[in-house]
Amino acid sequence: MFEVGVIEESGAAEVALDPIRTRLLALLVEPHSATSLAAIVGLPRQKVNYHLRTLEAHGLVELVEERRKGNVTERVLRAAAASFVISPTALAAVAPDPARSPDRLSARWLLAVAARLVKEVGTLITGAARAGKPVATFALDGTVRFASAADRAAFTQELTAAVAALVSRYHDEHAEGGRDHRVIVALHPSLRPEVTRPMDAAAVDADLDVQIEIQHRPETKES
Incomplete structure (x- = not known):
């Protein structure tokens, strides 16, 4: 089982977003049969089995084993991943494109x-x-607390210069056999612990949003 699964098909996204199937996916972090799941969620086994077949058809769950009980074969399934993320590919017609409005001080651009x-x-x-x-791949994730807006602005300027210097040092446009990598550095206010609902995010100071992106050509497939 993968820690994170990527849903790229619109049909799979629609299936996964069904409340009952979402709950089944959460439970299927551990292997279960339709019978054991039915007892947990309080639904008829036949209905649970229908949902499981649908999830399996879209690759969201996988067969672990089959157990023979008398004249019945019990299928034990597990989620294909412990958690899932829906790729914008699943909503290709309305997927966001940062090139359309490259406002680097906009939270929506981020x-x-x-x-x-x-x-x-x-x-x-x-x-x-x-x-x-x-x-x-490589990623950095950390937190920095600024004493003032001026410190934040100075930080972003120094960070921009440092990353630009690194890119300039290592980027080789004509390297034979080289491969482009996208570099993204983002800075945004951390959500306060009491922010638990999307609407509460409005309490965050919007003027703190700063984003920096330094990029080359995007990668689209693994070679």
């Missing part, structure tokens, strides 16, 4: 960049899984 990241890395993961190869 969201578009993040959506593109999910799309591209999801495509890489899918292609790498089919090829039986790993994907070379």
